[in-house]
Amino acid sequence: MKTTYLSRITRVAKFEFLRFFKWKQELLTVGLMCFGFLIAILWPMIIAFFESEQRIAVFAEGQLPDVAQVEFVRLPPVDRQRAIDAIGDEYDGVLEVDGFSMTLHVEKSAGWQDSVRPRLRDWMQTRKFNALDLDQEQRDFYHEDIPIQMLYTSRADDEDAEAAETERRGRGLITGGILMLLFIGVINGFALMMSSITQEKMTRVTEQLLTLLNPQEWMDGKILGITLHSLKSMVLTGGLLLLLLNGMHMAMVGGFMSLPLTFWVFLNALFFLIVGLLLVNSFLAGFAATIDDPNHSSRSTVMFIPMLPVFLSFSIVGSADSAMATFLSIFPLTSFAAMPIRVAEVGVPWWQWVLSVSLMLATLYWARRLAAKLFRHGITMYGKEPSWKEIWRVIINT
Structure with missing residues (x-):
């Protein structure tokens, strides 16, 4: 039975991924990435050539x-x-x-x-x-730079302050990049989930598919497939930005840009981003099934709620050791965006990390079950949308 379940959701996930994946478009995107990298390197010479x-x-x-x-x-x-x-x-x-x-x-x-x-x-x-x-002494005194010595009590005494400041700026660049890529992934999932489910509902395709699959299998496969497509968009966008930034760095400073990105920070960010996208897409999938016509439904704006954790996490960049940052990194509906920032900027106690992961995985399990129930309840309703009272009843009984 387990093998049948996995094969079914894998088939649905593959269908949803290939449904929006166009290999010619991907090759064009990669080509544009390389072209942009080349332009960034040659830009100073291009300006000098045309500038009179x-x-x-x-x-x-x-x-x-x-x-x-x-x-x-x-x-x-x-x-x-x-x-x-x-x-x-x-x-x-x-x-x-x-x-x-x-x-x-x-x-x-x-x-x-x-x-x-x-x-x-x-x-x-x-x-x-x-x-x-x-006199010359007064002129030299006026032009003399005034250094500011930075002493970090939480670091080793022999650590160079300037190197610490450079590392801090690099961590800020990493956290900003994580949130930007997460925002792209959420937007991508919102667009694809809304279009796929509402289109299937309006054309009555899902009724035929549900004769072969149960709602949970259909939802799990759809969530997984669109999440893979969102991850693909994030990887391509991240690669493009990294190439452009490296090109600008090579043109203006020289050499490749170095970031304080450790394997643990990368692995942790990747894990939270994947689970976060699965959680967000679960919410989007279930709620999209309650919308009859996205062009006229007033509740379509509620689909933007999953972007709120990303916006909230922008406020803790640079202050990841605050009480607000700690709360956001543990609360399961915001931890997928806040915890990667805390791990990248400050040390996180192991128990907070374990608690955050446990709550987030438990919420993901509940969200996918809720998505299937909302899908089962809303997919067969045509001409009207389930009321808020009916939706709330489904949420309570999940």
């Missing part, structure tokens, strides 16, 4: 500004009018300096002016500072 150098005449004494892709030409005051008349032909702009005020003459607004203005302001601030009656 601007030529600006300057009427000022002393050192001229130093701005990339801009050539400053010093001219005598007698050439002022001639230079202004030559804007657009010989010069792209004329910079007049009167004391500590500046006037930039240009023919029309252009993008290069946005990058030049801040550098000109910095140049003028330097001129104003150099005009002060200060």
Whole structure:
């Protein structure tokens, strides 16, 4: 009997996965990933190739500004009018300096002016500072960087503070990426579950299928198949973002980007994401069966409730040791999003992790049974939707 059950839900899961899986589209996505990675690496050279150098005449004494892709030409005051008349032909702009005020003459607004203005302001601030009656020691004292020493009492005394700060930023990038991928998985499951179940209900296909399968087998296979498709979308999106970030890092800094991602953090995040998607899709599957027509049903907005744990978990990024973070990581309806953040940012006591996993798995078992009962109750109702009272009765009796 067990083999029959597994073979049946596997067949349904394979059908649901291949129903939305298009291999040509996947190859196109991978190709776009590689193309985006290549563009990110070559982007600085592309910009340099298309960017033309601007030529600006300057009427000022002393050192001229130093701005990339801009050539400053010093001219005598007698050439002022001639230079202004030559804007657009010989010069792209004329910079007049009167004391500590500046006037930039240009023919029309252009993008290069946005990058030049801040550098000109910095140049003028330097001129104003150099005009002060200060000796070299005072100037050096003013320009001296003020370091901030970070001492972490919970870490080893010989740990480098700068390395700890870099690791903290890396952990923030990891937790942000986990939540973003989870959001993509939930959205994907919402769209596919809503379209598949409501379409089958409207076309009365499920009535024929239920002569071969019971509602629990049909729900388990559908939840598993769409969850696999959501995981596929998350993996492709995560790979694309990782390639783009590495490409930008190679172009701007050099070398591959390193993240403080340990095997335990990765394995823990993967486990909670998979179980979380199964839990979310169980809720979506059961509730979608109570909707008669998604285009006119007022209760379709309730399907967005599974996104709430993801939004709540964004609030604990950077404060994963707070009481709120502890509660969200243990509560079974939010732990799938909050616990990976806590594990990635701070240490989690073993008993909290075990309690969180136990409650989440128990809730998943209850949710899949609830999905099957709601499916059995709602799939045969055409022309109307079960009332909230009927739905609540099913929930209570699960």
